[in-house]
Amino acid sequence: MSCTGKNDHSLKLYVVLSKAYRAIHDYVSKHIQSYGLNPTEFAVLELLYHKGHQPLQQIGGKILLASGSITYVVDKLEKKELIERKACPNDRRVTHAVLTEKGTQLMEDMFPKHKEFIDETLSVLSDEEKIQATDILRKLGLHVKELD
Template sequence: MTDEKNYLEDMDRITEAFFRFKNKLIEEKYEELPVKMTTTKYRMLKTIKQTDQCMVADIVRNLELSSGATTLILNKLEEENLLTRKRYEKDRRIVFLRLTKQGEDILHKISESRKDFFTAALKTLTDDEKMQLMHLLQKITVDMDL
């Protein structure tokens, strides 16, 4: 039981350190942006970029948010000139989302910051250790259905 307790305490400590490091590195970069950025906003921008003819329903499904919460955040992103909405001419109920140039630029900056974060976080690992870590994390996320 002591080994299990130590293991869980170690996992807690590692997880906390990882998130503190992530928050420090990424959120400092977020502060440099001309708009207030959150992880949810970032994920929305990324989904819009990656989804051909992205609709609100795609955001709701991919991010597992309520339609109300999604609409509020999309409104904010639109106010910040990061995305535009365009109604489908054949069915006005359908609204397509598209990133603006500013949205594309901010998404690129955040992606670069995330890349810098992971590079810094993993710099002490060898290439083999990085591959092993990726394999283990993928295994965990599959098992957790994430």
């Protein structure tokens, strides 16, 4: 039995969007892994690199990671000597994640190359198409959040 109508467009968009996300994510993940990191570790490092030290309790929400996983990721990054935990001087209940010198050097080397890699990966789209896609996907994401 064949389904027809406007819902076909919605389903097709969902499938194409899902496949495109998976292809891009897998491709970019391989690039990140070439630096000895997984995508979650890189996301934490990128957050700290661009936003400075962060309370451990807030990192998960900023990179879309379950709070229970943050401890595991931070432990791994600490073992690699890329970040360290520092107690907040104003509130002993809060611990911050801070890039070490080694972590900062890695990100200073890696991030420009990562940005260039993303630019090359998405180069099939013009700047105008990237802006349109960004606007459309933001609109879609905000709509879905309202439904929840």
